[in-house]
Amino acid sequence: MSELPATEKELLAGADRRLPRFIVLLAIAGTGVSAWQWGRELGISFAVGGGLAYVNYRWIVAVVDTLVQSQRVRPTRRTYLKLFATLALLAAGLYVIFTARLLSPVGVLGGLSVLVVAILMESVYQLFLTGRE
Amino acid sequence: MLGTETEAAVAKTQGPSPQPWRQLSFILTVAFVFPAALVIGYGIGWWLDSKLGTRPLLSLLFLGIGFVAALLELFRELKRLDRP
Numbered sequence: 001m002s003e004l005p006a007t008e009k010e011l012l013a014g015a016d017r018r019l020p021r022f023i024v025l026l027a028i029a030g031t032g033v034s035a036w037q038w039g040r041e042l043g044i045s046f047a048v049g050g051g052l053a054y055v056n057y058r059w060i061v062a063v064v065d066t067l068v069q070s071q072r073v074r075p076t077r078r079t080y081l082k083l084f085a086t087l088a089l090l091a092a093g094l095y096v097i098f099t100a101r102l103l104s105p106v107g108v109l110g111g112l113s114v115l116v117v118a119i120l121m122e123s124v125y126q127l128f129l130t131g132r133e
Numbered sequence: 134m135l136g137t138e139t140e141a142a143v144a145k146t147q148g149p150s151p152q153p154w155r156q157l158s159f160i161l162t163v164a165f166v167f168p169a170a171l172v173i174g175y176g177i178g179w180w181l182d183s184k185l186g187t188r189p190l191l192s193l194l195f196l197g198i199g200f201v202a203a204l205l206e207l208f209r210e211l212k213r214l215d216r217p
Contacts, residue, residue: 012153057164064156067214083163083207091171091200098175099189112168119161 011129015122022118023054030114034107045103049111052093057115059086159214166206174199 027050035043063082098105178195182188 008154012157015157053164053168056167057160060160060164060167064160068156080211084204087167087171087200087203087207090167091196094168094171094175095193095196098179099192109172112172115164115168119165 007133011126014129015126018125019118019122020054020057022121023050023057023114026114026117026121027051027054027111030110034110038107042104042107045105045107046111048097048103049108050114051111052090052108053112053115056086056090155214159210162210163207166210167203170199170203170206171196172199174202 027047030050031043031047034046060083063079063086066082067079094108097103097108174195174197175192176195178192179188181191181195185191
Protein backbone atom coordinates (compact mmCIF):
# COMPACT_ATOMS: atom_id res chain seq x y z
CA MET A 1 0.00 0.00 0.00
CA SER A 2 1.22 3.42 -0.80
CA GLU A 3 -0.16 6.77 -1.72
CA LEU A 4 0.93 9.05 -4.48
CA PRO A 5 4.39 10.50 -4.01
CA ALA A 6 4.35 13.91 -2.34
CA THR A 7 5.67 15.65 -5.45
CA GLU A 8 2.85 14.25 -7.56
CA LYS A 9 0.29 15.25 -4.95
CA GLU A 10 1.70 18.75 -4.97
CA LEU A 11 1.56 18.83 -8.76
CA LEU A 12 -2.10 17.73 -8.76
CA ALA A 13 -3.09 20.18 -6.06
CA GLY A 14 -1.30 22.91 -8.01
CA ALA A 15 -3.16 21.99 -11.20
CA ASP A 16 -6.42 22.13 -9.29
CA ARG A 17 -5.60 25.64 -8.08
CA ARG A 18 -4.09 26.99 -11.26
CA LEU A 19 -6.51 25.80 -13.96
CA PRO A 20 -9.52 27.92 -12.90
CA ARG A 21 -7.20 30.90 -12.44
CA PHE A 22 -5.80 30.44 -15.93
CA ILE A 23 -9.35 30.26 -17.32
CA VAL A 24 -10.41 33.46 -15.55
CA LEU A 25 -7.22 35.31 -16.49
CA LEU A 26 -7.45 34.27 -20.14
CA ALA A 27 -11.15 35.16 -20.28
CA ILE A 28 -10.46 38.63 -18.86
CA ALA A 29 -7.47 39.21 -21.10
CA GLY A 30 -9.30 37.88 -24.18
CA THR A 31 -12.35 40.02 -23.44
CA GLY A 32 -10.18 43.12 -23.15
CA VAL A 33 -8.21 42.40 -26.31
CA SER A 34 -11.25 41.50 -28.43
CA ALA A 35 -13.24 44.52 -27.21
CA TRP A 36 -10.29 46.79 -27.96
CA GLN A 37 -9.53 45.25 -31.36
CA TRP A 38 -12.96 44.32 -32.73
CA GLY A 39 -15.51 46.26 -30.72
CA ARG A 40 -17.77 45.89 -27.73
CA GLU A 41 -20.06 43.19 -29.15
CA LEU A 42 -17.18 40.80 -29.70
CA GLY A 43 -15.81 41.62 -26.26
CA ILE A 44 -19.14 40.77 -24.63
CA SER A 45 -19.41 37.58 -26.70
CA PHE A 46 -15.91 36.53 -25.63
CA ALA A 47 -16.78 37.22 -21.99
CA VAL A 48 -19.93 35.05 -22.28
CA GLY A 49 -17.93 32.23 -23.91
CA GLY A 50 -15.25 32.49 -21.21
CA GLY A 51 -17.95 32.43 -18.53
CA LEU A 52 -19.50 29.32 -20.09
CA ALA A 53 -16.07 27.63 -20.19
CA TYR A 54 -15.52 28.42 -16.50
CA VAL A 55 -18.98 27.25 -15.41
CA ASN A 56 -18.64 24.09 -17.50
CA TYR A 57 -15.26 23.31 -15.89
CA ARG A 58 -16.50 24.03 -12.35
CA TRP A 59 -19.60 21.93 -12.87
CA ILE A 60 -17.65 18.91 -14.02
CA VAL A 61 -15.19 19.28 -11.14
CA ALA A 62 -18.16 19.37 -8.75
CA VAL A 63 -19.54 16.15 -10.23
CA VAL A 64 -16.18 14.39 -9.87
CA ASP A 65 -15.94 15.71 -6.30
CA THR A 66 -19.32 14.17 -5.51
CA LEU A 67 -18.15 10.87 -6.95
CA VAL A 68 -14.94 10.89 -4.98
CA GLN A 69 -16.32 12.10 -1.66
CA SER A 70 -19.01 9.46 -1.63
CA GLN A 71 -16.19 6.94 -2.17
CA ARG A 72 -18.28 5.49 -4.92
CA VAL A 73 -16.26 5.58 -8.07
CA ARG A 74 -19.01 3.71 -9.89
CA PRO A 75 -21.21 6.50 -11.25
CA THR A 76 -24.74 6.76 -9.86
CA ARG A 77 -27.83 7.65 -11.85
CA ARG A 78 -27.77 11.11 -10.27
CA THR A 79 -24.24 11.69 -11.52
CA TYR A 80 -25.29 10.78 -15.03
CA LEU A 81 -28.27 13.12 -14.71
CA LYS A 82 -26.09 16.00 -13.52
CA LEU A 83 -23.69 15.61 -16.41
CA PHE A 84 -26.60 15.20 -18.82
CA ALA A 85 -28.14 18.43 -17.48
CA THR A 86 -24.83 20.27 -17.93
CA LEU A 87 -24.61 19.14 -21.51
CA ALA A 88 -28.28 19.90 -22.24
CA LEU A 89 -27.98 23.41 -20.80
CA LEU A 90 -24.80 24.06 -22.72
CA ALA A 91 -26.45 22.87 -25.95
CA ALA A 92 -29.54 24.99 -25.35
CA GLY A 93 -27.42 28.03 -24.46
CA LEU A 94 -25.26 27.71 -27.55
CA TYR A 95 -28.29 27.18 -29.77
CA VAL A 96 -30.02 30.30 -28.44
CA ILE A 97 -26.83 32.36 -28.68
CA PHE A 98 -26.17 31.31 -32.26
CA THR A 99 -29.69 31.33 -33.67
CA ALA A 100 -31.01 34.46 -31.96
CA ARG A 101 -27.87 36.31 -33.09
CA LEU A 102 -27.67 37.96 -29.69
CA LEU A 103 -23.91 37.59 -29.64
CA SER A 104 -21.12 37.02 -32.09
CA PRO A 105 -20.58 33.24 -32.56
CA VAL A 106 -16.87 33.87 -33.19
CA GLY A 107 -16.56 35.71 -29.89
CA VAL A 108 -18.39 32.97 -27.98
CA LEU A 109 -16.20 30.28 -29.59
CA GLY A 110 -13.11 32.28 -28.71
CA GLY A 111 -14.31 32.53 -25.13
CA LEU A 112 -15.05 28.80 -24.95
CA SER A 113 -11.58 28.01 -26.23
CA VAL A 114 -9.91 29.61 -23.19
CA LEU A 115 -10.25 26.20 -21.55
CA VAL A 116 -8.04 24.61 -24.18
CA VAL A 117 -5.46 27.36 -23.84
CA ALA A 118 -5.61 27.05 -20.04
CA ILE A 119 -4.94 23.29 -20.29
CA LEU A 120 -2.00 23.96 -22.62
CA MET A 121 -0.63 26.57 -20.23
CA GLU A 122 -0.95 24.18 -17.31
CA SER A 123 0.80 21.41 -19.27
CA VAL A 124 3.68 23.71 -20.20
CA TYR A 125 3.93 24.89 -16.60
CA GLN A 126 4.03 21.30 -15.31
CA LEU A 127 6.72 20.42 -17.86
CA PHE A 128 8.67 23.42 -16.67
CA LEU A 129 8.25 22.34 -13.03
CA THR A 130 9.30 18.73 -13.65
CA GLY A 131 12.22 19.87 -15.80
CA ARG A 132 13.44 22.10 -13.02
CA GLU A 133 13.51 19.27 -10.46
CA MET B 134 -10.91 18.12 -6.26
CA LEU B 135 -9.18 14.78 -5.97
CA GLY B 136 -10.62 13.45 -2.69
CA THR B 137 -7.90 12.09 -0.44
CA GLU B 138 -10.29 9.57 1.13
CA THR B 139 -10.77 7.72 -2.12
CA GLU B 140 -7.12 8.03 -2.99
CA ALA B 141 -6.24 6.32 0.29
CA ALA B 142 -8.92 3.66 -0.16
CA VAL B 143 -7.70 2.83 -3.64
CA ALA B 144 -4.05 2.91 -2.58
CA LYS B 145 -4.77 0.39 0.18
CA THR B 146 -5.64 -2.26 -2.35
CA GLN B 147 -3.71 -1.27 -5.43
CA GLY B 148 -0.45 0.38 -4.49
CA PRO B 149 0.49 3.68 -6.10
CA SER B 150 -2.68 4.84 -7.75
CA PRO B 151 -3.14 6.56 -11.09
CA GLN B 152 -6.72 7.42 -10.00
CA PRO B 153 -6.21 11.13 -9.21
CA TRP B 154 -4.50 11.65 -12.55
CA ARG B 155 -7.34 9.77 -14.17
CA GLN B 156 -9.83 12.06 -12.47
CA LEU B 157 -7.97 15.11 -13.70
CA SER B 158 -7.84 13.63 -17.19
CA PHE B 159 -11.59 12.93 -16.99
CA ILE B 160 -12.35 16.51 -15.96
CA LEU B 161 -10.22 18.01 -18.71
CA THR B 162 -11.49 15.65 -21.40
CA VAL B 163 -15.14 16.15 -20.57
CA ALA B 164 -14.76 19.90 -20.09
CA PHE B 165 -13.23 20.09 -23.57
CA VAL B 166 -15.34 17.50 -25.37
CA PHE B 167 -18.74 18.87 -24.22
CA PRO B 168 -18.54 22.26 -25.92
CA ALA B 169 -16.40 21.00 -28.81
CA ALA B 170 -18.90 18.32 -29.86
CA LEU B 171 -21.80 20.76 -29.64
CA VAL B 172 -20.05 23.53 -31.53
CA ILE B 173 -18.75 21.22 -34.26
CA GLY B 174 -22.19 19.59 -34.65
CA TYR B 175 -23.93 22.93 -34.85
CA GLY B 176 -21.28 24.29 -37.21
CA ILE B 177 -21.75 21.43 -39.69
CA GLY B 178 -25.53 21.81 -39.51
CA TRP B 179 -25.34 25.58 -39.96
CA TRP B 180 -23.07 25.18 -42.99
CA LEU B 181 -25.35 22.58 -44.58
CA ASP B 182 -28.39 24.75 -43.82
CA SER B 183 -26.83 27.73 -45.54
CA LYS B 184 -26.02 25.57 -48.59
CA LEU B 185 -29.38 23.80 -48.79
CA GLY B 186 -31.67 26.53 -47.45
CA THR B 187 -33.13 24.29 -44.75
CA ARG B 188 -32.46 26.54 -41.74
CA PRO B 189 -32.82 25.66 -38.88
CA LEU B 190 -33.56 21.98 -39.49
CA LEU B 191 -30.04 20.66 -40.08
CA SER B 192 -28.50 22.95 -37.45
CA LEU B 193 -30.80 21.37 -34.88
CA LEU B 194 -30.24 17.86 -36.22
CA PHE B 195 -26.45 18.15 -36.12
CA LEU B 196 -26.54 19.87 -32.74
CA GLY B 197 -28.45 16.79 -31.58
CA ILE B 198 -25.83 14.52 -33.14
CA GLY B 199 -23.10 16.49 -31.35
CA PHE B 200 -25.07 16.13 -28.13
CA VAL B 201 -25.33 12.34 -28.52
CA ALA B 202 -21.63 12.11 -29.46
CA ALA B 203 -20.68 14.08 -26.33
CA LEU B 204 -22.88 11.81 -24.20
CA LEU B 205 -21.30 8.67 -25.66
CA GLU B 206 -17.84 10.06 -24.98
CA LEU B 207 -18.92 10.95 -21.46
CA PHE B 208 -20.09 7.38 -20.77
CA ARG B 209 -16.84 6.02 -22.17
CA GLU B 210 -14.83 8.32 -19.93
CA LEU B 211 -16.94 7.42 -16.89
CA LYS B 212 -16.28 3.74 -17.57
CA ARG B 213 -12.55 4.43 -17.79
CA LEU B 214 -12.73 6.33 -14.51
CA ASP B 215 -14.53 3.39 -12.95
CA ARG B 216 -11.88 0.89 -14.07
CA PRO B 217 -9.36 0.00 -11.37
